[in-house]
Amino acid sequence: MRRYRIRKDDSCVSCLRCVSECSFGAITASENRTLVFHHDKCVDCQRCVSFCPAGAIYITEDENRFRENSVFRKDDISEIILQAETGGVLLSSMGAREKNIPVYFDRMLLNASQVTNPSIDPLREPMETAVFIGQRPEKIQRDKEGRLINNLPPHLELKTPILFAAMSYGAISLNVHKALAAAAEELGTYWNTGEGGLHESLYPYKENTIVQVASGRFGVHETYLNTAAAIEIKIGQGAKPGIGGHLTGRKIIGDVSRTRMVPEGLDAISPAPHHDIYSIEDLAQLVMSIKEATHYRKPVMVKVAAVHNIAPIASGIARSGADIISIDGYRGGTGAAPKRIRDNVGIPIEFAIAAVDQRLREEKIRDRVSIIASGGIRNSADTVKAIALGADAVSIGTAALCALGCHICASCHTGRCAWGIATQDPELTKRLDPEKGAKRLVNLMNAWTREIKEIMGGMGINSIEALRGNRMALRGVALNEKELEILGIRYAGE
Amino acid sequence: MKVVDIRKDGIDGIRKHENEEISVTGCLGERYIGCGMKNGIMHIAGTPGNAIASYLDGGSIYVDGNVQDAAADTMNAGLLAVNGSAGDALAYGMRGGRVYIRGDAGYRAGVHMKAYVDRKSILVIGGRTGSFLGEYLAGGIIIVLNLDERKDITGYFCGNGMYAGTIYLRTQCPPVNLSDKLITRNVGKEEMESVIRPLVTDFASVFSLSAAKCLEGRFMAVEADKSKSYSQLYAAV
Numbered sequence A: 001m002r003r004y005r006i007r008k009d010d011s012c013v014s015c016l017r018c019v020s021e022c023s024f025g026a027i028t029a030s031e032n033r034t035l036v037f038h039h040d041k042c043v044d045c046q047r048c049v050s051f052c053p054a055g056a057i058y059i060t061e062d063e064n065r066f067r068e069n070s071v072f073r074k075d076d077i078s079e080i081i082l083q084a085e086t087g088g089v090l091l092s093s094m095g096a097r098e099k100n101i102p103v104y105f106d107r108m109l110l111n112a113s114q115v116t117n118p119s120i121d122p123l124r125e126p127m128e129t130a131v132f133i134g135q136r137p138e139k140i141q142r143d144k145e146g147r148l149i150n151n152l153p154p155h156l157e158l159k160t161p162i163l164f165a166a167m168s169y170g171a172i173s174l175n176v177h178k179a180l181a182a183a184a185e186e187l188g189t190y191w192n193t194g195e196g197g198l199h200e201s202l203y204p205y206k207e208n209t210i211v212q213v214a215s216g217r218f219g220v221h222e223t224y225l226n227t228a229a230a231i232e233i234k235i236g237q238g239a240k241p242g243i244g245g246h247l248t249g250r251k252i253i254g255d256v257s258r259t260r261m262v263p264e265g266l267d268a269i270s271p272a273p274h275h276d277i278y279s280i281e282d283l284a285q286l287v288m289s290i291k292e293a294t295h296y297r298k299p300v301m302v303k304v305a306a307v308h309n310i311a312p313i314a315s316g317i318a319r320s321g322a323d324i325i326s327i328d329g330y331r332g333g334t335g336a337a338p339k340r341i342r343d344n345v346g347i348p349i350e351f352a353i354a355a356v357d358q359r360l361r362e363e364k365i366r367d368r369v370s371i372i373a374s375g376g377i378r379n380s381a382d383t384v385k386a387i388a389l390g391a392d393a394v395s396i397g398t399a400a401l402c403a404l405g406c407h408i409c410a411s412c413h414t415g416r417c418a419w420g421i422a423t424q425d426p427e428l429t430k431r432l433d434p435e436k437g438a439k440r441l442v443n444l445m446n447a448w449t450r451e452i453k454e455i456m457g458g459m460g461i462n463s464i465e466a467l468r469g470n471r472m473a474l475r476g477v478a479l480n481e482k483e484l485e486i487l488g489i490r491y492a493g494e
Numbered sequence B: 001m002k003v004v005d006i007r008k009d010g011i012d013g014i015r016k017h018e019n020e021e022i023s024v025t026g027c028l029g030e031r032y033i034g035c036g037m038k039n040g041i042m043h044i045a046g047t048p049g050n051a052i053a054s055y056l057d058g059g060s061i062y063v064d065g066n067v068q069d070a071a072a073d074t075m076n077a078g079l080l081a082v083n084g085s086a087g088d089a090l091a092y093g094m095r096g097g098r099v100y101i102r103g104d105a106g107y108r109a110g111v112h113m114k115a116y117v118d119r120k121s122i123l124v125i126g127g128r129t130g131s132f133l134g135e136y137l138a139g140g141i142i143i144v145l146n147l148d149e150r151k152d153i154t155g156y157f158c159g160n161g162m163y164a165g166t167i168y169l170r171t172q173c174p175p176v177n178l179s180d181k182l183i184t185r186n187v188g189k190e191e192m193e194s195v196i197r198p199l200v201t202d203f204a205s206v207f208s209l210s211a212a213k214c215l216e217g218r219f220m221a222v223e224a225d226k227s228k229s230y231s232q233l234y235a236a237v
């Protein structure tokens, strides 16, 4: 299926760097050092473009495309042809690309102070971006002498309201995990192992590590649970709600196989259902068994995809004893997902945050859980908007990978990531230096945190926790009444 | 041997003796007994509740009666030996060690069990099992003996989605509605001696059964058909 066309201009110096950089076999060289372009293999990862010393390479959409009509777009036609040839379920990766579903963050605008309630200068005044995630005690208790009883359940302290989202070892390389772990430690936040277990070399980062327990239980054991600041039970993810994981055998080699305890080279299946969870009571049992195994010292999170009934689902999770609900929206990324699921199932995170926050407040159980939102958080403004809608914090996956070089080519499922991220090929994984990667992640987060402080200062708010669920800080544009109602915000000008 | 009355001392009372051999009495549905235990030997009288031996990391737990659901959940090492029967979701995601059930197991036993090179999770069931036995098996060995010779050694969907490991059934009839991604074969003499006999002999000795009787008759193996990988279902875009 040809989607892109590779070209070069006269400035090409025939260094053949593009040949060695392209891991998809889209550029080869003939014996006399002439470049040969295999356009059908190109995935538009832009690696060759970035590394061409002469700036001579261009990747463009192939102009020889199917003729579209008002219903059938070019992808529709090419996918029909592919399925007619293979009989296969379409597999892709990264987040939903469906352009007709609005990014609602772009339809919300933030407030700022003018004249009254003056803004605060973050360069001069202290601005608090730290958040505490976990259950909050229902009441303050004192002993007979009036001393405060410390009844604070275990919680996580984030210096900035952004975590790194769950991405599994296997789906991504160990070097990416190293970069995320080191950055989380430096930033005072948390990274998340995803469902593929934790490599022993990362045990020293335990104070900043969230470990995941998914249906396949890959890499889960007592030491794993206790080598973490928190444990996340993964029920679903935004890119593929209701669908489990499928890790291609190509990525299951060496330490990935050992850490997951699945045989090398065989496709690993981790279906969506936990076969021991069929009710909130069953979920509560898993939550409590993890708490038991970790001596009630660590918060337990439950991650779900944002789906139609997310509000009552979240209410059930809050009552299961979980400390944190992680909600992953429609645009969340993935290392591999059936394309039809990725693009057609779930709801945007913006609606999910608002609906869940509202429901938990109405049921007076909002303080029993914290909410972490993810699925398409692209920048500091999205972060602030998510918090104003009702999230305690956000987590970022795709944005973090972009900081490490990802160009969102959506080819993670092939295992050939040219940027050394979504691959286990040692020749490719060494392209990512974990130390440099960590530095880039730290830079990104520091930049966002600075921007968050500026936005907060502009609103006259000096603590991010004061913004949580403060929907008066938002106004909508290009939204209908129903959308405004669910988001719980007013229209711009109101 | 120290005796712990769980109704008086609770789970914490058991924890205090983690490296010792203890007898736990009075069990009446208490959950999470032996959760994350690393050492020691525990003899349990009564009926423990769900999730016994979850994340078990070593040591041995012997149960006189039945265990309920989610026993040996994500167990990593050690032994859980149950003289009675087990409820649903037995040995879910088990990574290592041995689980021996003298009686029957409910639905979804051995789902997602694993192995890595020499490290194998072992599940031996003396009776029969419910449906979904060994679904998504990623490794390890499940043996079902059906010692009481009842009809249908296991229920529906045995081994669905499994991609490694082996389910041995003491029967000559393949389970009903087996997935077309699985194969069955009769177990030969060599495999019988090298794999099944040592495990069943150990199982029999724990419950003072006759190993010879447990090994009587033919065994059938259920395994993934490696020629049918799951990636064949997909077309990458």
Ligand code: SF4
Pocket (backbone or CB within 6 Å): A006, A021, A022, A023, A024, A025, A026, A027, A041, A042, A043, A044, A045, A046, A047, A048, A049, A059, A418
């Ligand atoms: S696949 Fe990537 S590296 Fe290869 S030609 Fe296309 S854009 Fe360049």
Ligand code: SF4
Pocket (backbone or CB within 6 Å): A045, A093, A094, A401, A405, A406, A407, A408, A409, A410, A411, A412, A413, A416, A417, A418, A419, A420, A421, A422
């Ligand atoms: S991680 Fe690699 S393969 Fe996946 S989208 Fe990014 S650049 Fe492409």
